Amino acid sequence: MRAVTIRQPWATLIAIGEKRFETRSWATKHRGEIAIHAGKAIDKKACEDPAIKIILTKHGYMTPGDLPTGAIIATGMLIDCWQSFTQEDQVILESAGRMRSITDFEEQVGDYTEGRYAWELDQMKRLQNPVPAKGYLSLWHWEKSSI
Template sequence: MKALTIWQPWASLIIAGAKPFEFRGYRAPRAIIGQRIVIHAGKMSVARDEVSDMIGLFDLYPDAEETKEMCLHRDLAVPVLEDFLAGNLPVAAGIGTAVVGEPRSGLDIAADFGVARANDSNRDEHANWGWPMLEIEAWPDPVPARGMQGLWRWPDATTFAEMI
């Protein structure tokens, strides 16, 4: 099974169902479309100020274009973002799985959310393609593992001990 390392809180937002798309600058490889992948919460996280600003936007301007551009489901996202600020999200661990759907243009996704652009961060070059995250399965406990950039092979039981 392949794994995808995603910074927190984005990884946990996917597992919570608050982030229906993983935005990337490239289309998902054909080999993983329709396949279940591990969502790995990377060791790195986004800046706390960025997350505080997101919560502030949701609170002050729930229907503003800037809020909708994040393509997050507010009611599911805010508790995860608050957990991030409290230091309660796992890092350097697999936290669940998702099936990768057929990738969609970021512009098409934006139209679904009623905005001109779709981006869940301040890095526009990473929002060209949205990979639908479907059939989410949260793991009851995080599984510690070192991640890698891009897609990588999740270890099976015989190689897992070597990774931690």
């Protein structure tokens, strides 16, 4: 299974289904199963953002130290890769001639600078017991049989 390493709290926001797009500077042609790996770094300033803090607390993550790191924390599906652009001060995503807008929260928790890519994630299943794993750059292979 393909995996992607994501800093915290973004990885957990994806795992709990609150964040549906992971923004990157590069596109991917991969579609299908994907594992979410929480890197070792935690953006503690982001964890203190009121909107993010409320969501994390609602799901039992009271402090940044409660977030799992260095582990696969969820699996799901990568269903599309959209390119980002701005139109009349609104972020618009485009893929194969289709366009869509995003929520204010998604805009807050991603980097939608024009020309970046938003990977659309769906059917996320948070693992009850995170699986320790070393993260890598880009998409990498993870043995699903580990869970």
